[in-house]
Amino acid sequence: MFNIERWKEIFQSIQKNKLRTALSGMTVSLGILIFIILFGLGEGLKNSYTDLFLRQANNVVYFYPGKTTKPYGGFKTNRRIEFDNSDIVDIKTNFSDRVEYINPTISYGATIKYKLESYTFTIQAVSPSNQYISGNILMKGRYINEKDIQEKTKVVVIGRIVARDIFKGEDPLGKFINIGSRSFKVIGVYQDLDGDNEESQLFVPYTTRQQILMGSDKVGNIDITFNPNLGGKGAVKLEDDIKTFLKKKKSIDPTDPSGIRVRNVADELERSLQFANALQIIVTFVGIGTLIAGIIGISNIMVFIVKERTKELGIRKALGAEPNEIIKMILTESVFITSIAGVLGMILGIVILNSLDSGVLQDYFITRAGVDLTIAFFATVILIVFGVIAGYIPAKRAAQIKPIVALRDE
Numbered sequence: 001m002f003n004i005e006r007w008k009e010i011f012q013s014i015q016k017n018k019l020r021t022a023l024s025g026m027t028v029s030l031g032i033l034i035f036i037i038l039f040g041l042g043e044g045l046k047n048s049y050t051d052l053f054l055r056q057a058n059n060v061v062y063f064y065p066g067k068t069t070k071p072y073g074g075f076k077t078n079r080r081i082e083f084d085n086s087d088i089v090d091i092k093t094n095f096s097d098r099v100e101y102i103n104p105t106i107s108y109g110a111t112i113k114y115k116l117e118s119y120t121f122t123i124q125a126v127s128p129s130n131q132y133i134s135g136n137i138l139m140k141g142r143y144i145n146e147k148d149i150q151e152k153t154k155v156v157v158i159g160r161i162v163a164r165d166i167f168k169g170e171d172p173l174g175k176f177i178n179i180g181s182r183s184f185k186v187i188g189v190y191q192d193l194d195g196d197n198e199e200s201q202l203f204v205p206y207t208t209r210q211q212i213l214m215g216s217d218k219v220g221n222i223d224i225t226f227n228p229n230l231g232g233k234g235a236v237k238l239e240d241d242i243k244t245f246l247k248k249k250k251s252i253d254p255t256d257p258s259g260i261r262v263r264n265v266a267d268e269l270e271r272s273l274q275f276a277n278a279l280q281i282i283v284t285f286v287g288i289g290t291l292i293a294g295i296i297g298i299s300n301i302m303v304f305i306v307k308e309r310t311k312e313l314g315i316r317k318a319l320g321a322e323p324n325e326i327i328k329m330i331l332t333e334s335v336f337i338t339s340i341a342g343v344l345g346m347i348l349g350i351v352i353l354n355s356l357d358s359g360v361l362q363d364y365f366i367t368r369a370g371v372d373l374t375i376a377f378f379a380t381v382i383l384i385v386f387g388v389i390a391g392y393i394p395a396k397r398a399a400q401i402k403p404i405v406a407l408r409d410e
Contacts, residue, residue, distance in 0.1 A: 029345030036349030042283030044369030125209035141188030
């Protein structure tokens, strides 16, 4: 029930004891302020890690042809293994229930010419699935499609860096560039959040490259994406099954570790997620530690405040004040001060966090530093609740002291 007399006493007490009020309020504000800034910077660290390691497709297995190290099936050691179009068809046919996309890739080098200038960039002959696997984001135009693969068209998709260096501000769409001795039409420009190296590539249809190589059916490596529902163990099982299948088809000793090399992103993802979870735990402990420090600070301040007011409380009891009335008065003042200070600390923390220079933070591996408002509010409420508890214990003890003892307190 609202008691106007009690609130008058509270404001009089605050006005009379400005230093005491400022100390208790500052303790709460600093606790919330430091918590929000540290938690926000921790979230920025997690965001940077996610952008760098968890942004691309994470259900990918890469198969690379190698050289045999053991004789097998009448073949000698040191035999170079090659993938071809039939391997793509066989993987589609035999593992269709577990494989989503297949991307054969041929990497090669050639001089790139536009007008009178020559350039050197990485060229990849790929399928349309490469856009999903590599995480390419189209800026303009279109990507390689199935029609390009079937008709072996001479089209090319270029990275942002390639477009900048070759065309120097011109619109590249529809322009023709020479790759080696053949002319390719630019149909799209992409960007990649992984940086300049990924944006310094050109993509052409792999079948077009095979046609240029006198009708060859050879490919470099084969990338496949698996059904995410398989999970980590299912992905490893699929990797082993395809590797066993290819070794049998290519007459490679099943125990030969070098005939076919594999990179399974699922394994890397699991380790990355473990690291991300570790970051989350660190951030959580930092936040909890900050709140605990704030709670301890509030407790110390409240003990000091009640101790300072012992004589006052003794006079109140001598004049007939009930212990419950004294406790309510102290707790109401504690709730009022901690609530105002907590909200101010929360607002100030969010403002400071939002005003931090994102460019400077990125130098320290921190991206999009921020804290969820729900978390900030919840932390503030926790600090206020513990502030009340911290005030209740000494207030209850003071309310039970006999008036004569309280009046003698020094």
